[in-house]
Amino acid sequence: MTDYHITEHRDSKVCKAPCASLPMFAYTSLNRCNVPAYILGSHTYQQHPIALSIDCVTALHHDFFNALANITSKEVRALHFHQYMCSAFLLGKSDEAGFTPQTGSIKRDKADYLRLLRGWMFNAEGVEAAVMKRWVESRFGLLTLNHNGLLNDPNCIINRAYQSDYVRGLYNSNALEAQLDLLYTYCQYELQRILPLNTHYLLYRGVNHLEQHHKIGNISDNQPLLLLNNLNSFTSDRDFSGTFGDVILETQVPYSKILYFPELLNGVLKGENEYLVVGGIYQTTITR
Known part of the structure; x- marks a missing residue:
């Protein structure tokens, strides 16, 4: 397999020298997990994933995960998860969470995971999506x-x-990012x-205007390396x-990059059989 190298210029979409590393415009040097962004x-x-963990989440909620170990039914575990989220973040209890008429004119007490x-x-381009991408x-x-x-200029509109x-x-909401931490974990x-023995899901994504995607290189004529947005929908x-879309991207997605899958919450949000996948460089196969 040929290795590739991406240039550090934002406008360059194809790279031609060794080593398919993440371009500098796509990551920051700081994060809150156990693997640096330029690696994950x-x-x-994508080919050799390891488990990702967000700092302190398991330790903070260790009693919850210990309790799950004794529950054999995934449906009951999902119910236990929702009940724990309601308890930990006071969901549905606006007054206990500190939402009062004096806290401001914009009420966000119903904003939750x-x-x-x-x-x-x-x-996927709305306010809630922006919170998740952030x-x-x-x-x-x-x-x-x-x-x-495209967010190719920090000063653009x-x-x-x-x-x-x-x-x-995020304004005047109840720890939305911490709720997502626990959802991911x-x-x-x-x-x-x-x-337990699997590492990847075979998933698909329909797209239009493939030429507008950041192309890092080619494994073969119909197998490009694509730099995807930091959060994406697959099925x-x-x-x-x-x-x-008129083009279907087929790719092996590491389990560790999945934030949500359809069976996770026991019948909730199953309509489109949608998986939420953290981005980066992916080897894809193009089909039509």
Whole structure:
């Protein structure tokens, strides 16, 4: 297999020298997990993933995960997860969480992890989606590349609009990023428990305008290395993915990069068989 090297110029989409590393414009040097962003966003990581853990989450919620060990039914575990989220973050208890008429004119007490997931599935360019992309930036160090357009200039209108979206989404809310921390960690727990010997899911993504994607190189004529946005929707249903674009990207996604899968929450949000996948460089196969 040929190795590739990406240049550090933002506008360059194809690289031609050794080593398919993550370009500098796609990551930050700081994150809150156990693997540096330039590694977990690389093609090598896709091929040889290791478990990712967000700092302190397991330690902070160790009683919850210890309790899960004795529950054999995944449906009961999902119910236990939701009940724990409600208890830990006082979901549905606005007064106990500190939301009072004096806290401000903008009420965000109903913003929670379920609303973020529903918002993403309704509009992956909306306010809730901006919050989730910003969470990926802070936890994994992979920068948002696209939100209602390419974010290729920190001073451009599109970038300022993205920042406005995630600030509005986080403002006066109840620890939304910490809720996503626990959602991701629970997702990883369930994947390891349900399929302990597997490391990858074969998933599909329908896209239009493939030429606008960041292309890092080619394994073969129909197998490009693509730099994806820091959070993406995939599906396990190839036929369904074709309704979202004229080109289908088929790729092996590491379990460790999955934030949400359809069976995770016991019947919640199953409509589109959607998987939420952390980005980086992916070897893909193009089909039509």
